[in-house]
Amino acid sequence: MGDRPDVSVTNAFGRVWGHENLFVCDGSLHPTNGGYNPVLTIMALAFRNATHIAKTI
Known part of the structure; x- marks a missing residue:
């Protein structure tokens, strides 16, 4: 995740640059x-990304 497509694959919400x-x-x-087990972080990112997708698309 990042702010620029030249140094990252996705933006802060997991959207792949160029798609x-x-x-x-x-x-x-x-x-x-x-x-450490990353399950809770992965779940939190998935909920955050899903909320963003639902609001913007």
Whole structure:
């Protein structure tokens, strides 16, 4: 996730740069998972992205 398409694959809401209807809403948004279980973070990102999609599309 990032603010610029030249340094990131998606924007802050998981929308893939250059594609209007392609969103990533799973663990693929994490560059690394670190040492802890990321399930709650993945769920929170998915809910956040879904809310954004519902409001904008």
